[in-house]
Amino acid sequence: xxxxxxxxxxxxxxxxxxxxxxxxxxxxxxxxxxxxxxxxxxxxxxxxxxxxxxxxxxxxxxxxxxxxxxxxxxxxxxxxxxxxxxxxxxxxxxxxxxxxxxxxxxxxxxxxxxxxxxxxxxxxxxxxxxxxxxxxxxxxxxxxxxxxxxxxxxxxxxxxxxxxxxxxxxxxxxxxxxxxxxxxxxxxxxxxxxxxxxxxxxxxxxxxxxxxxxxxxxxxxxxxxxxxxxxxxxxxxxxxxxxxxxxxxxxxxxxxxxxxxxxxxxxxxxxxxxxxxxxxxxxxxxxxxxxxxxxxxxxxxxxxxxxxx
Numbered sequence: 094x095x096x097x098x099x100x101x102x103x104x105x106x107x108x109x110x111x112x113x114x115x116x117x118x119x120x121x122x123x124x125x126x127x128x129x130x131x132x133x134x135x136x137x138x139x140x141x142x143x144x145x146x147x148x149x150x151x152x153x154x155x156x157x158x159x160x161x162x163x164x165x166x167x168x169x170x171x172x173x174x175x176x177x178x179x180x181x182x183x184x185x186x187x188x189x190x191x192x193x194x195x196x197x198x199x200x201x202x203x204x205x206x207x208x209x210x211x212x213x214x215x216x217x218x219x220x221x222x223x224x225x226x227x228x229x230x231x232x233x234x235x236x237x238x239x240x241x242x243x244x245x246x247x248x249x250x251x252x253x254x255x256x257x258x259x260x261x262x263x264x265x266x267x268x269x270x271x272x273x274x275x276x277x278x279x280x281x282x283x284x285x286x287x288x289x290x291x292x293x294x295x296x297x298x299x300x301x302x303x304x305x306x307x308x309x310x311x312x313x314x315x316x317x318x319x320x321x322x323x324x325x326x327x328x329x330x331x332x333x334x335x336x337x338x339x340x341x342x343x344x345x346x347x348x349x350x351x352x353x354x355x356x357x358x359x360x361x362x363x364x365x366x367x368x369x370x371x372x373x374x375x376x377x378x379x380x381x382x383x384x385x386x387x388x389x390x391x392x393x394x395x396x397x398x399x400x401x402x
Contacts, residue, residue, distance in 0.1 A: 198234035211223065
């Protein structure tokens with residue numbers, strides 16, 4: 094049965110690829126139609142629901158939290174939502190797009206391995222081995238978009254954290270010049286777009302939240318939710334306490350920037366202290382044999398010459 098299946102699929106590769114492409118396109122269209130239908134139904138229920146003062150107070154925070162629905166999910170979905178925002182795709186569709194990308198990658202890698210494995214490996218000519226390799230490639234393709242999204246999100250968070258001390262120092266200068274928090278962030282975003290584009294994008298979203306949301310603490314909390322690292326949460330907590338209790342804003346930001354510089358210096362010193370231990374194995378594998386060869390090579394040749402005579 095496996096031999097008949099493999100022979101029939103090998104004889105019609107174009108039909109198989111076409112059927113696979115049609116299947117993926119059908120899944121995407123059905124998922125998109127269901128999503129649009131659910132949004133339409135939700136909009137209709139919202140129109141016929143009773144509108145009272147209590148309902149209004151309950152809906153306002155829900156409307157503010159809707160763009161951040163992906164911040165409550167995992168890191169990969171948040172990164173996919175951020176990438177899709179550039180193409181004007183709503184954030185609530187990030188999960189559907191991620192599942193579609195995972196299914197497409199699994200099918201493409203599985204089908205590609207089915208046809209390419211026999212030409213690359215002689216062991217893959219057997220039908221069972223061919224199916225095992227195709228299944229393994231499909232499983233790897235299922236997890237590949239998540240791994241890529243996680244790597245991209247971590248790289249972005251690292252870039253944001255590395256540029257945050259510079260942004261805080263610029264914000265201190267803006268505060269001492271008499272600018273408010275929102276105006277200061279707008280001013281430093283223009284300065285950071287070339288040197289720190291990731292941080293500039295996050296601060297630009299924060300400036301928009303400061304203009305829209307009723308409370309500045311909510312806008313800062315959204316920043317901490319998007320960049321979910323301890324140092325950003327510490328900065329947000331300091332800013333919130335400064336605005337709540339009326340402490341000097343510039344002085345607090347200068348202290349936070351100095352602490353971040355000190356932590357960065359400590360991390361660099363820790364990495365430098367780890368270098369001797371990390372260089373031990375490469376030195377023993379690559380450097381020490383060369384030294385022994387240079388030092389002991391002439392002596393070994395003389396000893397061999399003596400015994401040969």
